[in-house]
Amino acid sequence: VFDSVKRVVTPLRWDGRELWILDQRKLPGRIVWIRARTAEQTARAIESLAVRGAPVIGIAAAYGVALAALRSGATAQSITHAIERLARTRPTGYNLFHALNGLRLLAARSRGNITAAIVRRAVKIHRDDARSCLQMAKAGAALMRKGERILTYCNTGALATGGIGTALGVIHFGYQTGKVAEVFACETRPVGQGARLTVWECAQAGIPCTLLCDNMVASLLSTKKISRVIVGADRIARNGDTSNKIGTLQLALLARAYRIPFHIAAPFSTFDGSLRSGKAMPIEQRPPAEITGWYDGLSAGKNFEVWNPAFDVTPAKLITSYITDRGILHPPFDRAD
């Protein structure tokens, strides 16, 4: 059955010397590939949201370090510099730091051909993430009954990962195996990852999908018999508190108000064992123009302010369960079923 879940799109292509990045800012209108030959170019693609989604950011960053090693002959300085540069791109998603920390250790310990070791590791991170997606999909399918009507958020599909996706991968596999009847996708302001990417992925996969704005969620949950909310994660603390795309917190609160199960789907590379809870999670603030740029004549300045946090933190108590590559977990993560 796994083989029937086709990859509808790939956000990264590694050809052994260069990294090709599908520019997600241009979707669904245009297919544009960015060629990254350096860690700096990779870092800029991450910062500008050309590539986004916590798992694939980790993968892209690993290839960025591989590019630095290839270009420099793997000097310690160039690798350290690349890791530090890539670590400054986006603060919230943990998969980035998980990947970079692993590469830092690898580079420090490697004997012999360090470049080859780093490239192999980047490719392995990519492949491992694809396998994690399938493991999440299998775990998630076991939760579902026939006829599921699922609300999802942001984009957590093939575009956000090395495989079929986290939350959207679970949904995609659930659709292929006859359990998911229908998907509802929130627009996800201000960048519109739901409207531009999730709708596009669902359409390509033939999954019946309905787009709604982020302010229509309570109305949807109160009238449309939604069976489950499944979203991804950018960082998960030891107690289960989860940072994810801004708006996730209110989805979780609204799901609770209407007694609808609310699930996080994420690979283990999203879990930050150094954080006891969500209190200290770094929340990226994005530029005002990301919001004001949508409106003719609107520009933030002396007359008004713009608040544009890219993430929020959902407390573990609002989360029904975590669909992971090691099975379904319930906080405080001391049992799996």
Next chain:
Amino acid sequence: VFDSVKRVVTPLRWDGRELWILDQRKLPGRIVWIRARTAEQTARAIESLAVRGAPVIGIAAAYGVALAALRSGATAQSITHAIERLARTRPTGYNLFHALNGLRLLAARSRGNITAAIVRRAVKIHRDDARSCLQMAKAGAALMRKGERILTYCNTGALATGGIGTALGVIHFGYQTGKVAEVFACETRPVGQGARLTVWECAQAGIPCTLLCDNMVASLLSTKKISRVIVGADRIARNGDTSNKIGTLQLALLARAYRIPFHIAAPFSTFDGSLRSGKAMPIEQRPPAEITGWYDGLSAGKNFEVWNPAFDVTPAKLITSYITDRGILHPPFDRAD
């Protein structure tokens, strides 16, 4: 003190023969006035959202009937036709039907110069709404303490009414009288009335205003010490159930989750005495392109659906109180204080 609350903008100008409508779709980028010489032109301005906001829709429709009377010499047929045409523009806001029902009765009972009577009534509806705004402002100010940090939604200011506004009028007056410290305005998708209109009105009035997206509300309420949520209404049933701009229901649920007072500000012309509860409230569905049009390459069709309700219904139990032109009301509206 009332005199110090200046009208920052006017959405309609009546010159005795023609109705000039400020095209709110073009704001804040451009100031464009539409000249309406017929009921049909007025109806199209309402349907297209050139003029929007429940109270001012009622006023515009009254002027639309006046235009029909002026053009036709007030034949019964032309007036009936104009009333029926205007009643088909937008189904949810009740002020429209309140105004048209009054005009229908007036036309049926009038002796003598029916045209003059209709024009006088339209001007009176306009002036009465301006006075209602000031009465709401005074009632709302009595609720407030110094230093209020208020979240509002959609646009409920001068652009939406014949006066200083409903919810935003209360906030404006609260700011002028030293009680409101700061306003937070939701973008209000998909048309962006908050981003385009409320931010613009606040900036013109010098009220400190911060714009956020609709998916940032829970994050705002959980971190920014918001003292109160105040929004407008399109129709209020006898039991207090309130239809208002889509997204109001989830604002009310989130305010409840964070124990923040949630108020509706509306004139009595918004109350529909024929409705026992919100169950039978008509909810306008708007075209998919209103959402998909924001994204290059996204168009609803065979591949995906779009759900675009313009309103939702907030149950009375989630509403702390109603700020009206007859004082503060608590459901079931049998006492005022």
